[in-house]
Amino acid sequence: MAALWAMPAAAQQTQGQASALVLEPMSLTNIEQLDFGSIIPSGTIGYVTVAASGAVTTSGGVIAASGDARPARFAGQGSANRVIIKTGSSQIFLSGPGAQMRVDDFEIGALTGLSQLGNGNNYRITDANGIVGFAVGGRLRVNANQAEGDYSGSFSVTFNYQ
Template sequence: MRTSHIFCPLHTQRGFAALVLVIASAAASPALAQNSTQVQTDAIVLRPLSFFKVNDLDFGSIIASGTAGTVRIAPDGTRTRTGGATIVGNDGEPARFAGLGTPNRQVNISLGANSIFITGPGTRMRVRDFEIGSTPTAILSTTPTRFTIATAIGNYNFPVGATLEVGANQTPGDYAGTFTITLNYL
């Protein structure tokens, strides 16, 4: 049995960066200044029985009010709210994981804790109800949930969403924490 652990940072706000690349025609006038830029390229070569984080769980931008509320990010990326929490924009996203096993191999997936706290400039906020984007979706917990790798070559990927409890009059700022997800190949 092989075990992998992923520590996945959580964020409640995310900055955006944009890169614009302009390509000039080869027949450009010699009077134009020549500019160049370097762009990073990444590749991941999977090894058998691997497991890695593709992206972090991000609840996006939220406005708190005088009433407590929640923000839920579903495995499909849908954000919903309750109570006094207001969602701003579309900048949230579920965590995403990927790996390589073997076709029809069973795996157990579990969490290090059923809920965690994220911290920032104000009162810490609880994150709970971690949900995996399987068919059907399932709540993850410290008790392993068993899945079967269904692809012909054994590769897989899955998203994980959760619910954030936003306190009444929550202090504005960035809040972060980590959760642990464990995958055991059987």
């Protein structure tokens, strides 16, 4: 009868490779807040939009009563030539003496040291020192006959290495 057990081959050894890429931790600082300025509501729902470029538009009978509206501005630093992805708030609410007002349609623009990749939320850090800057605009929904007073809220912008 033939042997049913095969003889093991001689042990073999090989080398594998290991590597690591150390990146500069991302840092972001809010330089200016998103400000929709002084507005006068109407008897119907209206909107105030502050673009990342600084352009201000209104609709629905809302009147921009001052020229002090402006986008938020951020500055930061990361590793040069790395791709990052933006996440953050999709909508927030401003609270004050009257009904809350919704802010949505956040947009990033006025890029410094960053280039957008496609139409999504991906960006490449293009500054050789990794220094970045950008503005954030948004759209405020003003309720009909909104109560007078100061309203505020906060939103988040997060960049992560991809």
